[in-house]
Amino acid sequence: EAGVAQSPRYKIIEKRQSVAFWCNPISGHATLYWYQQILGQGPKLLIQFQNNGVVDDSQLPKDRFSAERLKGVDSTLKIQPAKLEDSAVYLCASSLVRAGGHTQYFGPGTRLTVL
């Protein structure tokens, strides 16, 4: 079974530029999560989708971050414009269902450096 796929693996941009990350979850997983992991810290949830609907985006900086999951499969996370403090690893995860303690499976992440 294929795992969670993410691209690109690495991205370097200048501040105020825009960037987009792509995630393809495990086949059949209805729930998709985007986490932000700043160096030396644990991941923090940015947004969660159930199929193509948003369940939780309370910690998403909506003035610059946006995300979508069209057709309930792939998802894209965008930052526009980027700030220095956005430098982090962006992790995508998926699970079969969203509650009940179901295991979340993580992708390899996209490491973003904002200069």
Add this chain to the structure above:
Amino acid sequence: AQTVTQSQPEMSVQEAETVTLSCTYDTSENNYYLFWYKQPPSRQMILVIRQEAYKQQNATENRFSVNFQKAAKSFSLKISDSQLGDTAMYFCAFMPGSSNTGKLIFGQGTTLQVKP
């Protein structure tokens, strides 16, 4: 708000020995789930072990076991017969049971180095 605290930023252990990583959490809920995730250098995060709060029995997975103390809100991970491949960052995580979101709340992580 729920929080997870890992008080050991770094730990080391000799190969074949046993090591215990600490984790405490704060919640007012009675039903929840606890996890330990492993993140090897430059590799993706994988689940090590999972515990349901309503189960008194401590979870075990081969060389990995937990000591779940619900009243003390403590959830430590014991790695027996440590192997070089266990070198990684380990995250303790909490998932509310009452919430319908499945949101994971992570601790700051403990970097474990297994020495030959």
